[in-house]
Amino acid sequence: MIPVDGTPDHDANAVDRDATDADDSAHDANDSAHDANATDRDTPGAGVTPAAREITPAAPEEFGLVQVWWGDGKGKTTAALGMGVRAAGHGYRVHLLQFMKGGADSVEPDRGEYNAIAALPGLSYENTGHYGWHGFRDGSADDDHAAKAAGGLERARELIDAAGDADLTAPLPLSGDPEAGVHLLILDEVLYAADRGLIDPDDVRGLIDAKPDALELVVTGSHTRPDYLEDDADLITRVAKEKHPIDAGQRARKGTEF
Incomplete structure (x- = not known):
């Protein structure tokens, strides 16, 4: 100044x-x-x-819907897995049962989602069947696929019955067996099994009818719209393909498809 x-x-x-x-x-x-x-x-x-925050057992407040994911596009299983991870992150008990997926010489057994699930508390998985049905035939017999699909259907019934015996309004042990009840059950590719005649569509409806009110049920699969679930589902999402590298000969890639 x-x-x-x-x-x-x-x-x-x-x-x-x-x-x-x-x-x-x-x-x-x-x-x-x-x-x-x-x-x-x-x-x-x-x-x-x-x-x-640390994942601790909790109970959902608004579960109980039926979700259907179908279509010829990539992402049905991926979407279901994403919901499973999200629910498990809130401390809810989640189980994934996969139809028509499992051991096959033509498919690498080390799948990224299984490794991730194993590291996440509250989320478990199992599969029944194998991959020979899906695009790349491996010489497996249709009777074998049908038998494994029937086994998966029986397993789904067991899990739904177990959920009915559990108190789904309360937290469930994150490391507990799915037979002790789950808040979210994902039946991956079950609609493909029905679409290909390996199980009856009415059997899928029977699973929905048998589920307890508080169980959130997600069913995926099929390139054909499952009209038989129109009245049973609360959410129906079509995953439509506009372009896919498989049409140009691209095989499934590690880290994106498995």
């Missing part, structure tokens, strides 16, 4: 410097506070990772 007589005012300059230093200190304090509040940030580009 210059006074009217033209002589520099050293005291005024010192005040200005003090004010600047105070502003800098305030900015530093704000930056420190921001850093303290952003301890969960570990992604680039200013992304923020919300803090995760």
